Amino acid sequence: MNSPFPASSTGRARLRPLAVLLAVFAAGAVAVSAPARAQNADRARDFLSESRPQRDSRMKWWRDARFGMFIHWGVYSVPAGVYQGKAVPGIGEWIQANAAIPAEEYQKFPPQFNPVEFNAKEWVRIAKDAGMKYIVITSKHHDGFALFDSKATYWDIVDATPYGRDVLQALSRECKKAGIKFCVYYSILDWRHSAQRRDLQSQSGVGSYASNLMKEGRKAEYVEFMKTQLRELLENYDPAVLWFDGEWVNWWTEADGKNLYSYLRSLKPDLIVNNRIGKGRKGMEGLSKEGGYAGDFGTPEQQIPPTGLPGVDWESCMTMNDTWGFKSDDQNWKSSTTLIRNLVDIASKGGNFLLNVGPTAQGKIPAPSVERLADVGRWTKVNGEAIYGTHASPFAQQLPWGRVTSRKGKLYLHVFDWPKDGKLTISGMGSRVKKAYLLADHSRLTASQTGQDLSITLPAAAPDPAVTVIVLDVDGDPSASASR
């Protein structure tokens, strides 16, 4: 076969004898001696028995952040949802599966991937101006293609595209400069690696790609390959979060997840890892059931749990249209108001919002995404105090007119539906209101409280039709005193 890319992701060694030597040398350098292994195992146990204060301090930046940018970018942005002249139904980054594209055909995309318009500084600015505090980018999606310079494979942006530059390097640098946390997504499922194969007899209903099998006796090799790439990611780009996916395949076990989790935390003790490293998620609801599953936070996908995930850190990831990876014909965009309200809804339930963009093969974040993010940014700039570092609503019931967030001494009332009679009422107030005002301009509002009943007199029209925030200064800690 004259393929420029060997079928095996680890095939680099076959092509370059020097690389073999280097790989052997590198492997030798990290080979773990028995005493060191025991020490690592001890450290791994330490991670699993981390105290509550230790965990709280590790999770602090993430809990305060509330809002991040997900970036799905890869060679699937070349076909952009169209294969052999036909629109392929489904999410863009799944085009290889959805159009059953043979590997020899799929590998024609990297030579066409030349994102000369990519500007890391610009992407980071777009995220920062939206009020996002972290970025999670696909370092490797299910198609196995690495957006970074991986020594473990040629199937990466530096070795296989005319662009030839390491975009993760550029992005991680710009993030650091801008004070944005840089994080990466990594798929366990891998359609490219020769250790895995399609399950052509798949009975699971998810298809032969989603239910990839492990070839007999090849698992250890694949796990080593993952560890090599993950170590490259940790060492070269210092990501604050590793966001796994594709863990549902039958050959990946909870024990594998725990082992990998321990390994990664031993390399970077303050690393945060999502629940998809192990088997703790429940479908797309992303519930990290407490009680021993690997990972630090739950990952509801394309949904906001009605009551949040009490007692668990969680993050809803969501698309702005109907795809993660760029599709040229998907114009089903959520409105800016919906996006702002989703952010508020999630914060009121104690979660984070990871909002996706799918850049083009030229390297541009689509204009409709940029416009919406700018709208969200105008809102967060004025109302960020009611989002970042806040706690969930202390009220047991969702209030009919909107949502609530809180912090010590303050309740933030996020009004979605402006009352027609100009009165906003709350019953069940557990704390005494000292002062009420609009967050946007700090103009005072008249509030009258009788016991647990509060009534606030509002301007006739909503100052911000998307979400207007009213601040209540209250006695003490609202999360402790409001009735439940």
Ligand code: H79
């Ligand atoms: O990267 C994006 C998508 O490509 C990937 N996750 C987001 C963040 C993804 N979305 N959908 N899918 C992958 C398809 C997977 C569907 C399923 Fe399953 C796998 C259905 C059954 C197995 C996981 C386990 C979800 C439900 C149960």
